[in-house]
Amino acid sequence: MRSRKRWLLAALLAVSPLAAMAVDEEAPTPEPDVTIRQEGDKTIQEYRVNGFLYAIKVTPKHGKPYFLVRQDGSDGNFIRSDQPDKLIPQWQIFSW
Numbered sequence: 001m002r003s004r005k006r007w008l009l010a011a012l013l014a015v016s017p018l019a020a021m022a023v024d025e026e027a028p029t030p031e032p033d034v035t036i037r038q039e040g041d042k043t044i045q046e047y048r049v050n051g052f053l054y055a056i057k058v059t060p061k062h063g064k065p066y067f068l069v070r071q072d073g074s075d076g077n078f079i080r081s082d083q084p085d086k087l088i089p090q091w092q093i094f095s096w
Helices: 002-026
Strands: 033-039 042-049 052-060 066-070 078-080
Antiparallel strands (some): 033 042
């Protein structure tokens, strides 16, 4: 009986580091994934966490870089972070 308990304890101790490694691989990363691409004379950097696009940095060839952030968190509506008061109305006027 004692040898069976010792054997079970040894098996659990041997498996526990493997289980801890599997949990660490699935943990979300706190660092964003950055995708950099060229579009005309602008460099665009997209910031994502777990596949969710939350910010875009636009660096024009001539001028200051600026960030686009999500307006309301639902759609792909982005606004400039340096001009938060400049909201564009999005009313539905006609529908069929």
